[in-house]
Amino acid sequence: MSTAESSTAQFFADLLNNQPVMYGPDPEINAEYRLRPRTEREDEALAAITDPADLSVGLSRVEAVLQSSIEMMQQISASAAAKWGDLIVGIYTKEGDFAVATSSGVNMFSATTSSVPKFIARYWADEPTVGIAEGDVFYHNDANYGGTHNPDHTLLIPLFWKGEHIAWIGAIIHEGENGAAIDPGGFSVRATTKYGEGIRIPPMKIGENYIVRRDVVNLFQNQVRDPMLWLTDIRSKLAASRAVERRLHDFMAERSPELLIATMRSVLETTEAEVRRRIAAWPDGIYRASHFADCTLMEERLFKLSVELEKRGDRLTVRTKGSSPSIDRALNAQAHFTRAMVGNLFMNFLYGDLPRTAGFIAALDFELEPGSIVTADSEQPSSLSLLTMFSLNSALHQAVTKAMYAVPGVAKPMAPWYPQVPTLQYGGLTQHLQVTANVSTEMNAAGGGALHDRDGEHAAGPIFAPVSDWGEMELREAELPLLGLWRRIPADNHGFGKFRGGASVEWAYMLYGSQMFGFGLTSMGGRFPVTGGMFGGYGGSCTPLTRIRPSGGVDAVRQWLLDGGKGLSFEASTMVSSQPIAGEYLVGNPMQPADPRVEGDIWIQRVGGGGGYGDPLERDPEAAMLDLRRGLISPEVATQVYRLVWDEERMEADVEATEAARAEERRARLARGRGYDEFVAAWRADSPPEHLGYLGSWDWADPGAGEG
Amino acid sequence: MSSQRIRVTEYLEIDPESTTWHCERCGHAIGPASENYKRGLLLHDRDPREIHPARFEGEHSFAPDPSWCRIVEYYCPGCGVQLETEYLPPGHPLAHDIQIDVDALLARASEIREGQAR
Ligand SMILES: [Zn+2]
Numbered sequence: 001m002s003t004a005e006s007s008t009a010q011f012f013a014d015l016l017n018n019q020p021v022m023y024g025p026d027p028e029i030n031a032e033y034r035l036r037p038r039t040e041r042e043d044e045a046l047a048a049i050t051d052p053a054d055l056s057v058g059l060s061r062v063e064a065v066l067q068s069s070i071e072m073m074q075q076i077s078a079s080a081a082a083k084w085g086d087l088i089v090g091i092y093t094k095e096g097d098f099a100v101a102t103s104s105g106v107n108m109f110s111a112t113t114s115s116v117p118k119f120i121a122r123y124w125a126d127e128p129t130v131g132i133a134e135g136d137v138f139y140h141n142d143a144n145y146g147g148t149h150n151p152d153h154t155l156l157i158p159l160f161w162k163g164e165h166i167a168w169i170g171a172i173i174h175e176g177e178n179g180a181a182i183d184p185g186g187f188s189v190r191a192t193t194k195y196g197e198g199i200r201i202p203p204m205k206i207g208e209n210y211i212v213r214r215d216v217v218n219l220f221q222n223q224v225r226d227p228m229l230w231l232t233d234i235r236s237k238l239a240a241s242r243a244v245e246r247r248l249h250d251f252m253a254e255r256s257p258e259l260l261i262a263t264m265r266s267v268l269e270t271t272e273a274e275v276r277r278r279i280a281a282w283p284d285g286i287y288r289a290s291h292f293a294d295c296t297l298m299e300e301r302l303f304k305l306s307v308e309l310e311k312r313g314d315r316l317t318v319r320t321k322g323s324s325p326s327i328d329r330a331l332n333a334q335a336h337f338t339r340a341m342v343g344n345l346f347m348n349f350l351y352g353d354l355p356r357t358a359g360f361i362a363a364l365d366f367e368l369e370p371g372s373i374v375t376a377d378s379e380q381p382s383s384l385s386l387l388t389m390f391s392l393n394s395a396l397h398q399a400v401t402k403a404m405y406a407v408p409g410v411a412k413p414m415a416p417w418y419p420q421v422p423t424l425q426y427g428g429l430t431q432h433l434q435v436t437a438n439v440s441t442e443m444n445a446a447g448g449g450a451l452h453d454r455d456g457e458h459a460a461g462p463i464f465a466p467v468s469d470w471g472e473m474e475l476r477e478a479e480l481p482l483l484g485l486w487r488r489i490p491a492d493n494h495g496f497g498k499f500r501g502g503a504s505v506e507w508a509y510m511l512y513g514s515q516m517f518g519f520g521l522t523s524m525g526g527r528f529p530v531t532g533g534m535f536g537g538y539g540g541s542c543t544p545l546t547r548i549r550p551s552g553g554v555d556a557v558r559q560w561l562l563d564g565g566k567g568l569s570f571e572a573s574t575m576v577s578s579q580p581i582a583g584e585y586l587v588g589n590p591m592q593p594a595d596p597r598v599e600g601d602i603w604i605q606r607v608g609g610g611g612g613y614g615d616p617l618e619r620d621p622e623a624a625m626l627d628l629r630r631g632l633i634s635p636e637v638a639t640q641v642y643r644l645v646w647d648e649e650r651m652e653a654d655v656e657a658t659e660a661a662r663a664e665e666r667r668a669r670l671a672r673g674r675g676y677d678e679f680v681a682a683w684r685a686d687s688p689p690e691h692l693g694y695l696g697s698w699d700w701a702d703p704g705a706g707e708g
Numbered sequence: 709m710s711s712q713r714i715r716v717t718e719y720l721e722i723d724p725e726s727t728t729w730h731c732e733r734c735g736h737a738i739g740p741a742s743e744n745y746k747r748g749l750l751l752h753d754r755d756p757r758e759i760h761p762a763r764f765e766g767e768h769s770f771a772p773d774p775s776w777c778r779i780v781e782y783y784c785p786g787c788g789v790q791l792e793t794e795y796l797p798p799g800h801p802l803a804h805d806i807q808i809d810v811d812a813l814l815a816r817a818s819e820i821r822e823g824q825a826r
Contacts, residue, residue, distance in 0.1 A: 283716065283808055283809070283812070283813050283816070284808070284809035284812035284813070285806065285807050285808035285809045285812075285813075286806075286807040287805060287806060287807070288803050288804060288805050288807075289803060289805060290803060291795075292777075292795070292796070292797060294776065302776060302797055312809075398805075399805070402717060402805060402806055405715075405716065405717050405718070406714065406715060406716050406717075413718070452718065492760065492761060492770075496759070526768050527767075527768070527772065527773035527776045527777065528772060528773070528776050528777045528795070528797075529756075529760070529772055529777065529795060532793075532794075532795050533793045533795075534718075535717055535718035535719060535791065535792065536718070536719065536782075536789065536790035536791050536792055536793060537793065538759055538760075538779070538793055539793070539795050540760075541760040541770055541771065541772070542760065542768070542769075542770050542771060542772055542773075543770075544768040544770060572770075573763030573764060573769075573770050574763070576763070576764060577763065577764040587767075587768040587769075588768055589768065613718075614718055615719075615789050615790040615791075616790075617789070617790070618789070634761060636761045637759075637761065640758060640759070640761075641759055665788075666787065666788030666789070667788065669750065669752070669781075669783045669788040669790070670750065670783065670785065670788050672752050673749075673750025673751060673752050673781075673783045673785070674750060674751055674752070675750065675751075676746060676747040676748070676749065676751060677747075679751035679752075679753070680802070682753075683751075683753060683780075683798075683799060683802075684799055684801075685798065685799020685800070686799075688797060688799070688800070689775070689797065689798060689799065691775065692776060692797055694797065698800060698801065699801065700801045702801065
């Protein structure tokens, strides 16, 4: 054979032997959610532990190291999201299982990034041009390889000790700009394929000997609108990881590498075992819930997220059949995110006392139907997958509460939290003549769900980051061309019930001091509430976006305020109904691409409240009265929902009259309520109403439906 | 005796003798525990604007859109307590939300009782 012939033969041989021309996401790694089997080294390390107390010492030490490192990273990073808690630091076993995460930050990353070191180990360890050595720096943001969505950037370094690869150290931050084709701020609202979502970095080496290659970073920087953010935060993540490395070196010198290895393995295994043990106490059975999301980023359209939990013994199988098929909108979520969302509920709402590890999802079983919006394939756009996941959470939380109610253990039966994160995205030229693009943090003011024995917390925090903050309006005004007009809790912005959900806030910003600035918003819940209720409690109300464009622009607003701001009600709906300043008033679904605004434009947003728990007629009349006095509920709701009777002058409840009104309402319920079959005969539609553009199952013969 | 009944949710319990669902508040027998408890309740299709008030005429009034979203309310036929609410698009199948394994539940309950007796 000639050389040409042999190289052609080699080419076809390679092709047929499936030698890849490119490495894509590994379906096998992505499907993994169990812990890797114990390695020999782990067995050895565990056998070396003579006093189990050493393992607790090891865990405390690792947690302290991680915590001090995340606090440092929060201070030195440039990401706005990092400031309020959208970050994490953690360590993974050498095999790649996420062993210990900081308790603050987005701890579901511990359930969704194990695939990143696993990919690196499988593809780059033996690749002669890459390899894994002490001092290497790896980076990743493509959610198809792990993580939640592309704005979350993972930096990983291998931890070595005397030439042995012991573990991986990871630092993850939500970076608010990825160079998406149309939309600034990391969320690609208008992307219809993944190619519109900006830079996607598969797990790759970006530096050696602890030095990040400047040309590689420069490549990244040239793809995005905020190159400074990228440079600063690659450095801050590396600094945080190195701080962990240094202190774990101290730990291994002082104790032993075996103790670190044994600690990681033991945390993973004991967390998994403990989650199973707690689930085993729940009654066996099948529990179901669905939730409906009303916007697909570019159009109002109803799509379904469905959860079925099957609990047998110590196994809990999570299914999502019936959920919407995947779509050509950035709402698709990869299956690993779906599993992490379940992990999130267990970590943050059920068992906050356990360490955050990959052991949580390893304790569960998943049967996720392929082709759905919660099991996206790697070609689909997904940068706003979180919206879908948060909608799923509403259903998940209801189903889990029903499954565990009888034997909750340390968990508390609870109505769903407000799950959505109404993200105000912004970008443009600031009053300081700086180009910026990012997201604002009021979205973190979500109302907490009502509990079985008390009301939910107001403006408590987002479902995925229990320790977080929603930022100061004054700081935002100093940094951005915005004038804050108000922030307050409006009436009826939570779920009603025996115990009410936590309420949340409305706020208004006016564009001020820049002619080149845009706002956008990615949320939903303009027509269909985002939060459901629990055991007879009601869900939240709708939270549309209100925009006012005053005729006469910013000068007209200035004059209006100078004249005393007549009619300024500090509340969107009354502004819309009374229109105190001449202009255009628009109310719509809280979904607006980040487009340029005009100086003087007023942008009014709401975060929703948590779901209510139990029959509102069982609410303590004095508690309902207090809600009314505080303006948490309107007189309309006090009367119609709580059947509260009160003295309008003294604003005091008339308990006796309230009881009588409630008794009457209970009789009215008995009179208007219909038996199941009679109700279904009138209610049932065999297909969804046309105008909903509905996506998902609608099957009255399904065993999940009432007919089953 | 309601003290022997097994509490399953805020408003539902199961009587191990008769294996029936009961209202936790009034004791009303709702139906066989092996079946969907919702079949033994009273249902009402609630216009969501009666619960979440509209702030003005027209669309996006801060209330759920009644052509997109209804609230199915479930009442106990005995005492009228509201046990459940379901936010659904009009005409959507009702969820069979709790399908408890009654045999396993009873076996567990008697295990626990024996454990306590010892
Ligand atoms: Zn009853």
